[in-house]
Amino acid sequence: MLIVHHLQRSQSDRIVWLCEELGLNYELRTYKRSPFLSPPELQALHPTKAAPIIQDGAITLGESGAITEYILTKYGDGRLSIAATAPNYADYLYFLHFANGYFQPALMRYGLVLKAGISDEVLNAKLARRGMQQSLQILEDRLRGNTWLAGEEFTAADVMVVTTLTTMRLFVPYSLQGYEAIMAYLGRVVEREAYRRALEKGDPGLEPVVGGGGGEGLCI
Structure with missing residues (x-):
């Protein structure tokens, strides 16, 4: 049986949600x-010493992006992904990797600048803020004309990105005020039964961070 090792209040909530969306026995x-x-x-369990980690028979695998692709390929039966022949395949692929490849690194740089109290006039601080603003603007622009990131169909790309818009704000607070399309998108996310089940199982009692406010760090 597939075993999912989930560290509460972490990006491993992606994998719990993915399994719930697919209706897997895990x-x-x-x-x-x-x-x-x-x-x-x-x-x-793994050299990364961090969640998520899955075990599937003799296989132990870390890294949320790799785990997502593993589960989709082995257990997805084409669900939550887009076929390479589809016109929106490139959009799906881009946003599947957007969180770990661009958005989350930008958030971490921004968080370090905030924690260090670096003035906005310092180049590193300017670059960190710009990276966050660009990340959010890319999502805002995409969601103005699409229900989900790959288009009108919910996919694993949404599973990957949402964590950085929600759970990661517990550690690096930032505001979504002014990003109306993103806020509407998160409203659709929390209505999904599989998302609510994943929260109840993996992080019972945790309210999803989907509001607009963000404490000290305002990216508007």
Whole structure:
């Protein structure tokens, strides 16, 4: 059986959600932070020492993007992905990798600048803010004319991106005020039954961070 190792309040919520969307039969093992990092028993499973991690028979795999592609290929039966022959295949592929390839690194750079208290006049701070603004604007522009990131069909690209718009804001607060299309998109996300089930199973009691406010870091 597929085993999903999920660190609560982390990007591994993507994998729990993905499994729920696909209706897979899987075993979920949850872990609390210790106090901020993965606990020792989770770290021992993989060289990355971080969630998500899955086990499938003799296979142990880390990295949320790789795990997502593994599950889609082995268990998806074409669901939550776009065929290479479809006109929106490139859009799907771009946003499937957008979170880990561009958006999340930009968020981490922005968070480091905020934590260090670097003035907005410093070049690194300007670049960090610009990266966040560009990330959000790319999503805003895409969602103004599309229900989901790949088009009118919900896909794994949405599963990958939403975590950076929600869970990661627990660690690097930023505002979505002014990004009306993104806010409407998150409203559609929280209406999905599989999303609510994933939260209840993986992070019981955690309210999804889908509001517009963001504390100290305002990216508007």
